[in-house]
Amino acid sequence: MMKRLEGRNLRHPGCLVGMTSGLTLGIILAGILAVNNVPLNTVLLIWLGLTVLLGAFGWFIGARMTGRAPSTKESAPTSDS
Numbered sequence: 001m002m003k004r005l006e007g008r009n010l011r012h013p014g015c016l017v018g019m020t021s022g023l024t025l026g027i028i029l030a031g032i033l034a035v036n037n038v039p040l041n042t043v044l045l046i047w048l049g050l051t052v053l054l055g056a057f058g059w060f061i062g063a064r065m066t067g068r069a070p071s072t073k074e075s076a077p078t079s080d081s
Contacts, residue, residue, distance in 0.1 A: 014062020015055050022054030 026047035033043045 011059050011062040014058035014060075014065070016058070018058020018061075019051060019055040021058075022051035025054070026050040 029050065030043045030047045033046065034040075
């Protein structure tokens with residue numbers, strides 16, 4: 001399976017990790033802010049901003065971690081008959 005990932009870009013998995021962590025941290029932070037009587041619009045903007053920023057951060061980190069090598073083509077086995 002790792003052979004199939006050679007030469008692939010890690011932007012999309014990085015973005016997924018960033019979005020997931022952004023949503024999780026955003027919900028926790030929104031709950032804390034809501035308990036402290038912060039206005040709803042402020043809570044929602046902070047939640048959305050945290051989600052988008054961490055998603056973009058994951059996208060860029062995934063792009064930087066990806067090697068620039070081209071993918072290798074697997075050759076089909078040939079039969080000598």
